[in-house]
Amino acid sequence: MQPSTITNVVMPLALGIIMLGLGLSLTLDDFKRVLTYPRAVAVGLFCQMILLPAVAVGVAHLFELPAPLAVGLMLLAAAPGGATANLFSHLAKGDVALNITLTAVNSLLALFTLPLIVNWALVHFMGESQVIPMVFDKVLQVFVIVLGPVAIGMAVRRSKPALADSLDKPVRILSALFLVLVIAGAVAKERAHLAEYFQQVGLAALTFNLVSMAAGFIIPRLFGVLTKQAVAIGMEIGIHNGTLAIYIANQILKQDDMAISPAIYSLIMFFTAAAFSTFMARRAGSDEAAAPASAP
Numbered sequence: 001m002q003p004s005t006i007t008n009v010v011m012p013l014a015l016g017i018i019m020l021g022l023g024l025s026l027t028l029d030d031f032k033r034v035l036t037y038p039r040a041v042a043v044g045l046f047c048q049m050i051l052l053p054a055v056a057v058g059v060a061h062l063f064e065l066p067a068p069l070a071v072g073l074m075l076l077a078a079a080p081g082g083a084t085a086n087l088f089s090h091l092a093k094g095d096v097a098l099n100i101t102l103t104a105v106n107s108l109l110a111l112f113t114l115p116l117i118v119n120w121a122l123v124h125f126m127g128e129s130q131v132i133p134m135v136f137d138k139v140l141q142v143f144v145i146v147l148g149p150v151a152i153g154m155a156v157r158r159s160k161p162a163l164a165d166s167l168d169k170p171v172r173i174l175s176a177l178f179l180v181l182v183i184a185g186a187v188a189k190e191r192a193h194l195a196e197y198f199q200q201v202g203l204a205a206l207t208f209n210l211v212s213m214a215a216g217f218i219i220p221r222l223f224g225v226l227t228k229q230a231v232a233i234g235m236e237i238g239i240h241n242g243t244l245a246i247y248i249a250n251q252i253l254k255q256d257d258m259a260i261s262p263a264i265y266s267l268i269m270f271f272t273a274a275a276f277s278t279f280m281a282r283r284a285g286s287d288e289a290a291a292p293a294s295a296p
Contacts, residue, residue, distance in 0.1 A: 016149045017178055018243055021171040023153020024164045025086065026104055037098055037229065043220045044102045044233040049109065051219070052077045052237060053117050055211055060125070063204040065261075067125040069197065072261030073208060074121035075245040078114040079262075080106035084273075085239040087172070092277035094231030102236045107150065118248070178243070197260045205265040209272050213238030231280050239273055242266030 056077035060070035081103050089099045157164040216237030220230040245262035249255055 013178065017171060018175045018241070019147075020149035020153045021168070021175050022103065022107070023150035023155075024157055024168055024171060025100060026150065026154050027157055028154075037101065039223065040095075040098055040220065040225050040229040040233065041101060041105065043223050043225055044098075044216075044236060045105065045109070047216050047219060047233060047237050048080070048102070048106055049113060051215060052212060055215065056208060057124075059204050059208045059211070063201075063207070065201060065204055068255055068257040069201045069204075069261050070125040071118070071121045071255075072245070072249060072258040073201070073204065073265075074117060074125075075248055075258065076208075076240050076242065076262050076265055078110065078117040079241045079245045080110045081236040081239055081241065084175075085235045088239060088273040088277045089232045089235040091274075092231050092235065092280040093228065094235060094280070095226070095228040096232065098229050098232040099236055102233070106236070107147075111147070114248075118253075197257075198264060201261050201264055202268075205261060206268050206272075209238055209265060209269050213272060213276060234276065235273065238276070239269050240265070242269075 053074065056073045059065075060073050065073065081099070085103065086096055086099045090096050153164070156167070213234050217230050217234035220233045221227070225233070240262075242262045242265060246259040246266075249258035249262065
Protein backbone atom coordinates (compact mmCIF):
# COMPACT_ATOMS: atom_id res chain seq x y z
CA MET A 1 0.00 0.00 0.00
CA GLN A 2 1.42 3.35 -1.03
CA PRO A 3 1.59 6.18 1.47
CA SER A 4 -0.82 8.24 -0.70
CA THR A 5 -3.41 5.49 -0.44
CA ILE A 6 -2.99 5.43 3.32
CA THR A 7 -3.37 9.20 3.45
CA ASN A 8 -6.32 9.58 1.11
CA VAL A 9 -8.31 6.40 1.78
CA VAL A 10 -7.26 4.60 4.95
CA MET A 11 -6.96 7.69 7.14
CA PRO A 12 -10.52 9.04 6.69
CA LEU A 13 -11.82 5.46 6.96
CA ALA A 14 -9.78 4.90 10.14
CA LEU A 15 -11.05 8.11 11.71
CA GLY A 16 -14.61 7.19 10.76
CA ILE A 17 -14.34 3.73 12.34
CA ILE A 18 -12.73 5.11 15.50
CA MET A 19 -15.47 7.72 15.91
CA LEU A 20 -18.15 5.11 15.09
CA GLY A 21 -16.74 2.94 17.87
CA LEU A 22 -16.94 5.91 20.22
CA GLY A 23 -20.56 6.51 19.22
CA LEU A 24 -21.47 2.88 19.87
CA SER A 25 -20.45 3.38 23.50
CA LEU A 26 -22.30 6.68 24.00
CA THR A 27 -25.83 7.56 25.05
CA LEU A 28 -27.45 10.91 25.81
CA ASP A 29 -27.07 10.06 29.50
CA ASP A 30 -23.30 10.35 29.07
CA PHE A 31 -23.74 14.05 28.34
CA LYS A 32 -26.20 14.48 31.20
CA ARG A 33 -23.69 12.85 33.56
CA VAL A 34 -21.82 16.17 33.64
CA LEU A 35 -24.29 17.13 36.38
CA THR A 36 -23.41 13.98 38.34
CA TYR A 37 -19.64 14.65 38.40
CA PRO A 38 -19.47 18.48 38.22
CA ARG A 39 -16.11 18.83 39.99
CA ALA A 40 -14.40 15.97 38.16
CA VAL A 41 -15.69 17.11 34.77
CA ALA A 42 -14.73 20.75 35.43
CA VAL A 43 -11.18 19.78 36.48
CA GLY A 44 -10.87 17.39 33.53
CA LEU A 45 -11.98 20.04 31.05
CA PHE A 46 -9.58 22.57 32.59
CA CYS A 47 -6.69 20.13 32.15
CA GLN A 48 -7.75 19.31 28.58
CA MET A 49 -8.58 22.79 27.29
CA ILE A 50 -6.20 25.06 29.21
CA LEU A 51 -3.37 23.11 30.81
CA LEU A 52 -2.59 20.74 27.93
CA PRO A 53 -1.97 23.41 25.24
CA ALA A 54 0.16 25.36 27.73
CA VAL A 55 2.25 22.26 28.48
CA ALA A 56 2.64 21.59 24.74
CA VAL A 57 3.92 25.13 24.13
CA GLY A 58 6.37 24.79 27.01
CA VAL A 59 7.67 21.43 25.80
CA ALA A 60 8.04 22.70 22.22
CA HIS A 61 10.15 25.65 23.39
CA LEU A 62 12.09 23.59 25.94
CA PHE A 63 13.24 21.14 23.26
CA GLU A 64 13.49 23.84 20.57
CA LEU A 65 11.37 21.84 18.15
CA PRO A 66 11.32 22.83 14.48
CA ALA A 67 8.12 24.75 13.68
CA PRO A 68 6.24 21.91 11.89
CA LEU A 69 6.94 19.45 14.72
CA ALA A 70 5.90 22.05 17.31
CA VAL A 71 2.60 22.63 15.49
CA GLY A 72 2.13 18.85 15.31
CA LEU A 73 2.52 18.68 19.10
CA MET A 74 -0.10 21.43 19.44
CA LEU A 75 -2.41 19.44 17.18
CA LEU A 76 -2.17 16.59 19.67
CA ALA A 77 -2.87 18.91 22.59
CA ALA A 78 -5.98 20.20 20.82
CA ALA A 79 -7.27 16.74 19.90
CA PRO A 80 -9.68 15.10 22.37
CA GLY A 81 -9.22 11.68 23.95
CA GLY A 82 -10.92 8.61 22.56
CA ALA A 83 -11.97 5.03 23.00
CA THR A 84 -8.38 3.98 23.76
CA ALA A 85 -8.43 6.16 26.88
CA ASN A 86 -11.59 4.38 27.99
CA LEU A 87 -9.93 0.99 27.53
CA PHE A 88 -6.80 1.86 29.52
CA SER A 89 -8.92 3.50 32.21
CA HIS A 90 -10.84 0.24 32.57
CA LEU A 91 -7.56 -1.69 32.92
CA ALA A 92 -6.36 0.81 35.54
CA LYS A 93 -9.62 0.47 37.50
CA GLY A 94 -10.56 4.05 36.72
CA ASP A 95 -14.04 5.54 36.42
CA VAL A 96 -14.86 4.56 32.84
CA ALA A 97 -18.25 6.30 32.96
CA LEU A 98 -16.42 9.57 33.64
CA ASN A 99 -14.03 8.78 30.77
CA ILE A 100 -16.93 8.37 28.39
CA THR A 101 -18.49 11.61 29.56
CA LEU A 102 -15.23 13.55 29.21
CA THR A 103 -14.63 12.08 25.75
CA ALA A 104 -18.14 13.03 24.66
CA VAL A 105 -17.89 16.60 25.94
CA ASN A 106 -14.29 17.07 24.74
CA SER A 107 -15.17 15.84 21.25
CA LEU A 108 -17.90 18.46 20.96
CA LEU A 109 -15.83 21.30 22.40
CA ALA A 110 -12.81 20.39 20.26
CA LEU A 111 -14.76 21.24 17.12
CA PHE A 112 -14.56 24.88 18.24
CA THR A 113 -11.33 24.97 20.28
CA LEU A 114 -9.18 22.93 17.89
CA PRO A 115 -9.20 25.49 15.03
CA LEU A 116 -8.41 28.27 17.50
CA ILE A 117 -5.47 26.42 19.06
CA VAL A 118 -4.06 25.25 15.72
CA ASN A 119 -4.26 28.68 14.09
CA TRP A 120 -2.58 30.23 17.15
CA ALA A 121 0.17 27.60 16.90
CA LEU A 122 0.67 28.32 13.20
CA VAL A 123 1.10 32.02 13.92
CA HIS A 124 3.29 31.47 16.99
CA PHE A 125 5.65 28.84 15.58
CA MET A 126 5.61 29.49 11.82
CA GLY A 127 5.04 33.22 11.58
CA GLU A 128 1.93 35.05 10.46
CA SER A 129 3.01 35.03 6.79
CA GLN A 130 3.02 31.23 6.77
CA VAL A 131 -0.39 30.68 8.35
CA ILE A 132 -2.60 28.08 6.67
CA PRO A 133 -6.03 29.07 8.00
CA MET A 134 -8.59 26.44 8.86
CA VAL A 135 -11.39 28.14 6.93
CA PHE A 136 -15.06 27.33 7.43
CA ASP A 137 -15.31 24.54 4.83
CA LYS A 138 -12.31 22.77 6.37
CA VAL A 139 -13.75 23.09 9.87
CA LEU A 140 -17.04 21.74 8.51
CA GLN A 141 -15.16 18.81 6.96
CA VAL A 142 -13.68 17.90 10.36
CA PHE A 143 -17.10 18.41 11.96
CA VAL A 144 -18.75 15.95 9.58
CA ILE A 145 -16.06 13.27 9.72
CA VAL A 146 -15.95 13.43 13.53
CA LEU A 147 -19.59 13.85 14.52
CA GLY A 148 -21.16 11.94 11.62
CA PRO A 149 -19.92 8.48 12.66
CA VAL A 150 -20.50 9.32 16.34
CA ALA A 151 -24.13 10.18 15.61
CA ILE A 152 -24.57 6.93 13.65
CA GLY A 153 -23.03 4.91 16.48
CA MET A 154 -25.26 6.59 19.06
CA ALA A 155 -28.32 5.92 16.88
CA VAL A 156 -27.41 2.23 16.71
CA ARG A 157 -26.84 2.14 20.49
CA ARG A 158 -30.25 3.73 21.08
CA SER A 159 -32.31 1.63 18.64
CA LYS A 160 -30.42 -1.68 18.73
CA PRO A 161 -28.35 -1.96 21.93
CA ALA A 162 -27.65 -5.67 21.41
CA LEU A 163 -26.18 -4.93 17.97
CA ALA A 164 -24.08 -2.12 19.45
CA ASP A 165 -22.73 -4.51 22.09
CA SER A 166 -21.87 -7.14 19.47
CA LEU A 167 -20.10 -4.56 17.28
CA ASP A 168 -18.09 -3.04 20.12
CA LYS A 169 -15.18 -5.52 20.17
CA PRO A 170 -14.68 -5.90 16.39
CA VAL A 171 -14.85 -2.12 15.92
CA ARG A 172 -12.21 -1.66 18.65
CA ILE A 173 -9.95 -4.19 16.92
CA LEU A 174 -10.46 -2.50 13.55
CA SER A 175 -9.72 0.87 15.15
CA ALA A 176 -6.41 -0.42 16.52
CA LEU A 177 -5.44 -1.94 13.16
CA PHE A 178 -6.27 1.22 11.26
CA LEU A 179 -4.38 3.33 13.80
CA VAL A 180 -1.29 1.21 13.10
CA LEU A 181 -1.76 1.77 9.34
CA VAL A 182 -2.22 5.52 9.82
CA ILE A 183 0.96 5.77 11.92
CA ALA A 184 2.80 3.62 9.36
CA GLY A 185 1.60 5.91 6.59
CA ALA A 186 2.67 9.06 8.39
CA VAL A 187 6.07 7.56 9.12
CA ALA A 188 6.47 6.19 5.58
CA LYS A 189 5.84 9.62 4.06
CA GLU A 190 8.79 11.02 6.00
CA ARG A 191 10.92 7.87 6.22
CA ALA A 192 13.97 9.62 4.74
CA HIS A 193 13.99 11.96 7.75
CA LEU A 194 12.58 9.53 10.33
CA ALA A 195 15.78 9.11 12.38
CA GLU A 196 16.27 12.87 12.39
CA TYR A 197 12.63 13.51 13.39
CA PHE A 198 12.75 10.89 16.15
CA GLN A 199 15.88 12.53 17.54
CA GLN A 200 14.15 15.91 17.41
CA VAL A 201 10.69 15.02 18.72
CA GLY A 202 10.98 11.61 20.43
CA LEU A 203 12.08 12.90 23.83
CA ALA A 204 9.73 15.88 23.56
CA ALA A 205 6.78 13.59 22.80
CA LEU A 206 7.68 11.33 25.74
CA THR A 207 8.00 14.34 28.06
CA PHE A 208 4.69 15.78 26.89
CA ASN A 209 3.00 12.41 27.41
CA LEU A 210 4.39 11.85 30.90
CA VAL A 211 3.69 15.41 32.08
CA SER A 212 0.16 15.28 30.63
CA MET A 213 -0.69 11.96 32.24
CA ALA A 214 0.85 12.95 35.60
CA ALA A 215 -0.89 16.32 35.65
CA GLY A 216 -4.15 14.69 34.65
CA PHE A 217 -3.91 12.47 37.73
CA ILE A 218 -2.28 14.76 40.31
CA ILE A 219 -4.25 18.00 39.73
CA PRO A 220 -7.68 16.34 40.18
CA ARG A 221 -6.42 14.73 43.41
CA LEU A 222 -5.35 18.18 44.66
CA PHE A 223 -8.92 19.34 44.05
CA GLY A 224 -10.33 16.45 46.09
CA VAL A 225 -11.42 14.30 43.15
CA LEU A 226 -11.65 10.58 43.97
CA THR A 227 -8.73 8.35 42.94
CA LYS A 228 -10.82 6.37 40.41
CA GLN A 229 -11.92 9.59 38.78
CA ALA A 230 -8.38 11.00 38.80
CA VAL A 231 -7.20 7.85 37.00
CA ALA A 232 -9.89 8.41 34.37
CA ILE A 233 -8.86 12.04 33.89
CA GLY A 234 -5.17 11.07 33.69
CA MET A 235 -5.93 8.63 30.90
CA GLU A 236 -8.15 11.15 29.13
CA ILE A 237 -5.43 13.82 29.25
CA GLY A 238 -2.53 11.49 28.39
CA ILE A 239 -4.13 9.53 25.53
CA HIS A 240 -5.14 11.55 22.49
CA ASN A 241 -6.92 10.91 19.22
CA GLY A 242 -3.70 10.74 17.22
CA THR A 243 -5.58 9.71 14.09
CA LEU A 244 -7.52 12.99 14.13
CA ALA A 245 -4.30 14.99 14.61
CA ILE A 246 -2.59 13.16 11.72
CA TYR A 247 -5.68 13.59 9.54
CA ILE A 248 -5.74 17.36 10.10
CA ALA A 249 -2.00 17.64 9.42
CA ASN A 250 -2.19 15.64 6.19
CA GLN A 251 -5.61 16.44 4.79
CA ILE A 252 -6.54 19.86 6.16
CA LEU A 253 -3.21 21.65 6.55
CA LYS A 254 -1.45 19.64 3.80
CA GLN A 255 1.73 19.51 5.90
CA ASP A 256 3.01 15.92 6.09
CA ASP A 257 5.85 16.76 8.48
CA MET A 258 3.34 18.06 11.03
CA ALA A 259 1.99 14.50 11.29
CA ILE A 260 5.29 13.17 12.65
CA SER A 261 4.76 14.42 16.21
CA PRO A 262 1.29 12.81 16.52
CA ALA A 263 2.57 9.58 14.96
CA ILE A 264 5.52 9.21 17.34
CA TYR A 265 3.40 10.27 20.33
CA SER A 266 0.79 7.64 19.41
CA LEU A 267 3.47 4.96 19.53
CA ILE A 268 4.84 6.14 22.87
CA MET A 269 1.50 6.58 24.64
CA PHE A 270 0.58 2.90 24.40
CA PHE A 271 3.63 1.91 26.46
CA THR A 272 3.27 4.67 29.06
CA ALA A 273 -0.49 4.10 29.39
CA ALA A 274 0.07 0.37 29.82
CA ALA A 275 2.65 1.01 32.55
CA PHE A 276 0.39 3.53 34.31
CA SER A 277 -2.67 1.27 34.12
CA THR A 278 -0.67 -1.71 35.46
CA PHE A 279 0.66 0.35 38.37
CA MET A 280 -2.77 1.77 39.27
CA ALA A 281 -4.48 -1.62 38.98
CA ARG A 282 -1.92 -3.20 41.33
CA ARG A 283 -2.26 -0.27 43.72
CA ALA A 284 -6.04 -0.62 43.72
CA GLY A 285 -5.70 -4.35 44.35
CA SER A 286 -3.32 -3.72 47.26
CA ASP A 287 -5.70 -1.17 48.75
CA GLU A 288 -8.58 -3.62 48.51
CA ALA A 289 -6.53 -6.38 50.12
CA ALA A 290 -5.43 -4.07 52.95
CA ALA A 291 -8.95 -2.78 53.62
CA PRO A 292 -10.66 -4.36 56.68
CA ALA A 293 -13.41 -6.82 55.93
CA SER A 294 -16.92 -5.41 56.25
CA ALA A 295 -19.09 -6.60 59.07
CA PRO A 296 -21.58 -9.33 58.18
